[in-house]
Amino acid sequence: MAEDTRLAVVAYSEDAGVWRLRLDPSPDHHPQGKLIELPGFSGDLHDQNDWEKINLALGSWGVTYDFGAWRDFDGGWVVPVFQQR
Numbered sequence: 001m002a003e004d005t006r007l008a009v010v011a012y013s014e015d016a017g018v019w020r021l022r023l024d025p026s027p028d029h030h031p032q033g034k035l036i037e038l039p040g041f042s043g044d045l046h047d048q049n050d051w052e053k054i055n056l057a058l059g060s061w062g063v064t065y066d067f068g069a070w071r072d073f074d075g076g077w078v079v080p081v082f083q084q085r
Contacts, residue, residue, distance in 0.1 A: 008058060008065065011076035012043065019043060019076075021057050029083050034061050045070055045077055 006024040013020050019041035025033035036057050041050050058065060063081040070079045
């Protein structure tokens with residue numbers, strides 16, 4: 001992965017009982033990383049409403065991704081993201 005590439009992960013939190021979207025930290029952008037809860041998320045990125053929630057959150061954090069790059073990850077989803085320039 002390129003130096004400016006990091007991961008976004010969608011995973012279910014058993015403790016909180018909700019799906020969460022997490023963005024890995026970056027020294028230049030969001031050094032603490034980012035986390036948002038996704039109430040009502042079905043766990044299916046192919047659902048239009050769920051996809052829009054993810055897309056809006058990542059866009060508001062200034063990162064972009066290739067929709068086709070999402071991969072299954074431990075009961076959730078993971079995708080490489082790139083800082084928008």
